[in-house]
Amino acid sequence: xxxxxxxxxxxxxxxxxxxxxxxxxxxxxxxxxxxxxxxxxxxxxxxxxxxxxxxxxxxxxxxxxxxxxxxxxxxxxxxxxxxxxxxxxxxxxxxxxxxxxxxxxxxxxxxxxxxxxxxxxxxxxxxxxxxxxxxxxxxxxxxxxxxxxxxxxxxxxxxxxxxxxxxxxxxxxxxxxxxxxxxxxxxxxxxxxxxxxxxxxxxxxxxxxxxxxxxxxxxxxxxxxxxxxxxxxxxxxxxxxxxxxxx
Ligand code: 13P
Numbered sequence: 001x002x003x004x005x006x007x008x009x010x011x012x013x014x015x016x017x018x019x020x021x022x023x024x025x026x027x028x029x030x031x032x033x034x035x036x037x038x039x040x041x042x043x044x045x046x047x048x049x050x051x052x053x054x055x056x057x058x059x060x061x062x063x064x065x066x067x068x069x070x071x072x073x074x075x076x077x078x079x080x081x082x083x084x085x086x087x088x089x090x091x092x093x094x095x096x097x098x099x100x101x102x103x104x105x106x107x108x109x110x111x112x113x114x115x116x117x118x119x120x121x122x123x124x125x126x127x128x129x130x131x132x133x134x135x136x137x138x139x140x141x142x143x144x145x146x147x148x149x150x151x152x153x154x155x156x157x158x159x160x161x162x163x164x165x166x167x168x169x170x171x172x173x174x175x176x177x178x179x180x181x182x183x184x185x186x187x188x189x190x191x192x193x194x195x196x197x198x199x200x201x202x203x204x205x206x207x208x209x210x211x212x213x214x215x216x217x218x219x220x221x222x223x224x225x226x227x228x229x230x231x232x233x234x235x236x237x238x239x240x241x242x243x244x245x246x247x
Pocket of ligand 1: 009092164170171172211229232233
Protein backbone atom coordinates (compact mmCIF):
# COMPACT_ATOMS: atom_id res chain seq x y z
CA UNK A 1 0.00 0.00 0.00
CA UNK A 2 1.35 3.38 -0.95
CA UNK A 3 1.34 6.12 1.64
CA UNK A 4 -0.98 9.07 1.07
CA UNK A 5 0.97 12.22 1.75
CA UNK A 6 0.23 15.93 1.85
CA UNK A 7 3.35 18.06 2.25
CA UNK A 8 3.63 21.81 2.58
CA UNK A 9 6.62 23.64 1.15
CA UNK A 10 6.67 26.99 2.92
CA UNK A 11 9.55 28.25 0.74
CA UNK A 12 11.11 31.55 1.96
CA UNK A 13 8.00 32.81 3.73
CA UNK A 14 6.77 33.75 7.22
CA UNK A 15 8.23 35.52 10.23
CA UNK A 16 8.83 33.58 13.47
CA UNK A 17 5.47 34.22 15.11
CA UNK A 18 3.65 33.41 11.87
CA UNK A 19 5.60 30.19 11.41
CA UNK A 20 4.84 29.09 14.95
CA UNK A 21 1.18 29.96 14.57
CA UNK A 22 0.82 28.12 11.26
CA UNK A 23 2.59 25.05 12.58
CA UNK A 24 0.40 25.07 15.67
CA UNK A 25 -2.82 25.33 13.63
CA UNK A 26 -1.77 22.53 11.33
CA UNK A 27 -0.60 20.12 13.98
CA UNK A 28 -3.64 20.71 16.16
CA UNK A 29 -6.09 20.04 13.34
CA UNK A 30 -4.43 17.45 11.14
CA UNK A 31 -6.24 14.14 11.12
CA UNK A 32 -4.75 10.84 10.27
CA UNK A 33 -6.14 10.11 6.80
CA UNK A 34 -2.72 10.86 5.34
CA UNK A 35 0.85 11.61 6.38
CA UNK A 36 1.57 15.31 6.68
CA UNK A 37 4.92 17.03 6.29
CA UNK A 38 5.92 20.68 6.60
CA UNK A 39 9.08 21.73 4.79
CA UNK A 40 9.92 24.85 6.71
CA UNK A 41 12.57 27.57 6.26
CA UNK A 42 15.90 26.37 7.70
CA UNK A 43 15.92 29.01 10.39
CA UNK A 44 12.73 27.60 11.96
CA UNK A 45 13.58 23.96 11.52
CA UNK A 46 15.15 23.25 14.92
CA UNK A 47 12.39 24.89 16.90
CA UNK A 48 9.49 23.39 14.98
CA UNK A 49 11.09 19.96 14.82
CA UNK A 50 11.55 20.01 18.59
CA UNK A 51 7.76 19.99 18.95
CA UNK A 52 5.89 16.73 18.97
CA UNK A 53 6.06 15.40 15.42
CA UNK A 54 3.20 12.98 15.83
CA UNK A 55 0.83 14.61 13.37
CA UNK A 56 3.16 16.69 11.26
CA UNK A 57 6.68 15.71 10.30
CA UNK A 58 9.10 18.57 9.88
CA UNK A 59 11.48 18.65 6.94
CA UNK A 60 14.15 20.89 5.43
CA UNK A 61 13.77 22.49 2.01
CA UNK A 62 17.42 21.93 1.17
CA UNK A 63 20.69 20.78 2.70
CA UNK A 64 24.27 20.22 1.57
CA UNK A 65 25.84 16.80 1.11
CA UNK A 66 29.09 17.26 3.05
CA UNK A 67 28.78 16.68 6.80
CA UNK A 68 30.89 19.64 7.99
CA UNK A 69 33.42 22.09 6.68
CA UNK A 70 34.17 25.29 4.85
CA UNK A 71 30.85 25.70 3.03
CA UNK A 72 29.74 29.16 4.10
CA UNK A 73 26.00 29.56 4.27
CA UNK A 74 25.21 25.87 3.93
CA UNK A 75 23.59 23.48 6.41
CA UNK A 76 24.35 19.77 6.21
CA UNK A 77 22.08 16.75 6.14
CA UNK A 78 23.84 15.68 9.31
CA UNK A 79 22.93 18.96 11.03
CA UNK A 80 19.28 18.90 10.03
CA UNK A 81 19.00 15.30 11.17
CA UNK A 82 20.62 16.17 14.51
CA UNK A 83 17.98 18.90 14.81
CA UNK A 84 15.26 16.26 14.36
CA UNK A 85 14.26 16.86 10.78
CA UNK A 86 12.51 13.81 9.37
CA UNK A 87 12.83 14.61 5.69
CA UNK A 88 14.42 16.84 3.09
CA UNK A 89 13.39 18.15 -0.31
CA UNK A 90 15.97 17.46 -2.99
CA UNK A 91 15.88 18.92 -6.47
CA UNK A 92 13.08 21.43 -6.17
CA UNK A 93 12.85 23.34 -9.45
CA UNK A 94 13.72 26.58 -7.66
CA UNK A 95 16.96 25.00 -6.45
CA UNK A 96 17.63 23.80 -9.97
CA UNK A 97 16.85 27.08 -11.73
CA UNK A 98 17.81 29.80 -9.23
CA UNK A 99 20.73 28.03 -7.54
CA UNK A 100 21.81 26.05 -10.60
CA UNK A 101 21.80 22.68 -8.87
CA UNK A 102 22.70 19.92 -11.30
CA UNK A 103 21.50 16.34 -11.46
CA UNK A 104 25.01 15.29 -10.34
CA UNK A 105 24.90 17.50 -7.23
CA UNK A 106 21.40 16.25 -6.42
CA UNK A 107 22.62 12.67 -6.55
CA UNK A 108 25.19 13.48 -3.84
CA UNK A 109 22.45 15.14 -1.77
CA UNK A 110 20.17 12.12 -2.12
CA UNK A 111 22.95 9.83 -0.88
CA UNK A 112 23.86 12.11 2.02
CA UNK A 113 20.22 12.38 3.13
CA UNK A 114 19.63 8.63 3.05
CA UNK A 115 22.88 8.04 4.93
CA UNK A 116 21.41 10.16 7.75
CA UNK A 117 18.14 8.26 7.70
CA UNK A 118 16.12 11.16 6.31
CA UNK A 119 13.20 10.65 3.95
CA UNK A 120 14.03 12.14 0.57
CA UNK A 121 11.32 14.00 -1.31
CA UNK A 122 12.85 14.09 -4.76
CA UNK A 123 11.34 16.70 -7.10
CA UNK A 124 11.30 16.43 -10.85
CA UNK A 125 9.45 18.14 -13.66
CA UNK A 126 9.68 19.86 -17.01
CA UNK A 127 9.70 23.55 -17.96
CA UNK A 128 7.08 25.14 -20.20
CA UNK A 129 9.40 24.98 -23.23
CA UNK A 130 10.04 21.31 -22.61
CA UNK A 131 6.31 20.61 -22.26
CA UNK A 132 5.51 22.53 -25.43
CA UNK A 133 8.03 20.49 -27.36
CA UNK A 134 6.68 17.31 -25.78
CA UNK A 135 9.95 16.47 -24.04
CA UNK A 136 8.53 15.99 -20.54
CA UNK A 137 9.16 12.25 -20.38
CA UNK A 138 12.71 12.51 -21.62
CA UNK A 139 13.53 15.32 -19.17
CA UNK A 140 11.99 13.57 -16.18
CA UNK A 141 13.62 10.25 -17.01
CA UNK A 142 17.02 11.93 -17.13
CA UNK A 143 16.39 13.61 -13.76
CA UNK A 144 15.48 10.23 -12.26
CA UNK A 145 18.31 8.33 -13.91
CA UNK A 146 21.00 10.83 -13.03
CA UNK A 147 20.07 11.48 -9.41
CA UNK A 148 17.96 8.59 -8.13
CA UNK A 149 18.19 5.37 -10.09
CA UNK A 150 21.59 4.44 -8.66
CA UNK A 151 19.79 3.64 -5.39
CA UNK A 152 19.04 0.11 -4.28
CA UNK A 153 15.47 -1.15 -3.97
CA UNK A 154 15.92 -0.99 -0.19
CA UNK A 155 16.97 2.65 -0.35
CA UNK A 156 14.02 3.54 -2.58
CA UNK A 157 11.74 2.74 0.37
CA UNK A 158 12.76 6.07 1.89
CA UNK A 159 12.14 8.08 -1.24
CA UNK A 160 9.01 9.98 -2.23
CA UNK A 161 8.88 11.42 -5.73
CA UNK A 162 7.19 14.76 -6.37
CA UNK A 163 6.23 15.60 -9.93
CA UNK A 164 6.16 19.37 -10.19
CA UNK A 165 5.79 20.78 -13.69
CA UNK A 166 7.72 24.04 -13.55
CA UNK A 167 5.05 25.85 -15.57
CA UNK A 168 2.47 25.06 -12.89
CA UNK A 169 4.46 26.24 -9.87
CA UNK A 170 3.16 29.47 -8.39
CA UNK A 171 1.40 30.33 -11.65
CA UNK A 172 -2.14 29.35 -10.80
CA UNK A 173 -1.95 27.04 -13.84
CA UNK A 174 -2.49 23.52 -12.57
CA UNK A 175 -1.75 20.50 -14.71
CA UNK A 176 -5.05 18.82 -15.52
CA UNK A 177 -5.68 15.64 -13.60
CA UNK A 178 -5.13 13.66 -16.80
CA UNK A 179 -1.88 15.46 -17.63
CA UNK A 180 -0.57 14.91 -14.13
CA UNK A 181 -1.64 11.28 -13.92
CA UNK A 182 -0.09 10.52 -17.28
CA UNK A 183 3.31 11.66 -16.00
CA UNK A 184 2.83 9.82 -12.70
CA UNK A 185 2.09 6.65 -14.64
CA UNK A 186 5.18 7.22 -16.73
CA UNK A 187 7.31 7.59 -13.58
CA UNK A 188 5.80 4.43 -12.12
CA UNK A 189 6.46 2.55 -15.36
CA UNK A 190 10.12 3.60 -15.20
CA UNK A 191 10.28 2.58 -11.55
CA UNK A 192 8.83 -0.79 -12.52
CA UNK A 193 11.38 -1.42 -15.22
CA UNK A 194 14.23 -0.43 -12.94
CA UNK A 195 13.07 -1.91 -9.61
CA UNK A 196 10.17 -4.24 -10.34
CA UNK A 197 6.49 -3.96 -9.58
CA UNK A 198 6.62 -4.37 -5.83
CA UNK A 199 8.93 -1.48 -5.36
CA UNK A 200 7.20 0.71 -7.96
CA UNK A 201 3.87 0.14 -6.26
CA UNK A 202 5.23 1.17 -2.91
CA UNK A 203 6.75 4.53 -3.90
CA UNK A 204 4.43 7.48 -3.30
CA UNK A 205 4.35 9.99 -6.14
CA UNK A 206 3.03 13.44 -5.26
CA UNK A 207 1.81 16.17 -7.56
CA UNK A 208 2.89 19.78 -7.02
CA UNK A 209 2.06 22.99 -8.86
CA UNK A 210 -0.85 25.28 -7.95
CA UNK A 211 -2.58 22.50 -6.05
CA UNK A 212 -5.32 24.02 -3.88
CA UNK A 213 -8.55 23.06 -2.09
CA UNK A 214 -10.60 23.31 -5.27
CA UNK A 215 -8.51 20.98 -7.45
CA UNK A 216 -6.97 18.62 -4.87
CA UNK A 217 -9.88 16.18 -4.84
CA UNK A 218 -9.75 15.68 -8.60
CA UNK A 219 -5.99 15.27 -8.61
CA UNK A 220 -5.90 12.90 -5.63
CA UNK A 221 -8.60 10.67 -7.12
CA UNK A 222 -6.29 9.69 -9.99
CA UNK A 223 -4.85 6.19 -10.03
CA UNK A 224 -1.21 7.18 -9.61
CA UNK A 225 -1.38 10.41 -7.64
CA UNK A 226 -0.66 9.70 -4.00
CA UNK A 227 -0.92 13.21 -2.65
CA UNK A 228 0.50 16.67 -3.10
CA UNK A 229 3.46 18.93 -2.47
CA UNK A 230 1.81 22.25 -1.80
CA UNK A 231 3.41 25.70 -2.00
CA UNK A 232 1.17 28.78 -1.70
CA UNK A 233 -1.85 26.96 -0.30
CA UNK A 234 0.24 25.44 2.51
CA UNK A 235 0.67 28.89 4.05
CA UNK A 236 -2.99 29.10 5.04
CA UNK A 237 -3.90 26.45 7.57
CA UNK A 238 -7.51 26.32 6.40
CA UNK A 239 -6.52 25.60 2.80
CA UNK A 240 -3.83 23.14 3.78
CA UNK A 241 -6.19 21.21 6.03
CA UNK A 242 -8.85 21.21 3.35
CA UNK A 243 -6.35 19.72 0.91
CA UNK A 244 -5.58 16.96 3.42
CA UNK A 245 -9.29 16.24 3.64
CA UNK A 246 -9.52 15.86 -0.14
CA UNK A 247 -8.65 12.15 0.02
P1 13P B 1 2.61 26.26 -5.59
O1 13P B 1 1.66 25.30 -4.90
O2 13P B 1 2.67 27.60 -4.94
O3 13P B 1 2.38 26.30 -7.06
O4 13P B 1 4.09 25.64 -5.37
C1 13P B 1 4.30 24.30 -5.64
C2 13P B 1 5.65 23.95 -5.16
O5 13P B 1 6.65 24.43 -5.67
C3 13P B 1 5.76 23.03 -4.02
O6 13P B 1 7.06 22.59 -3.83
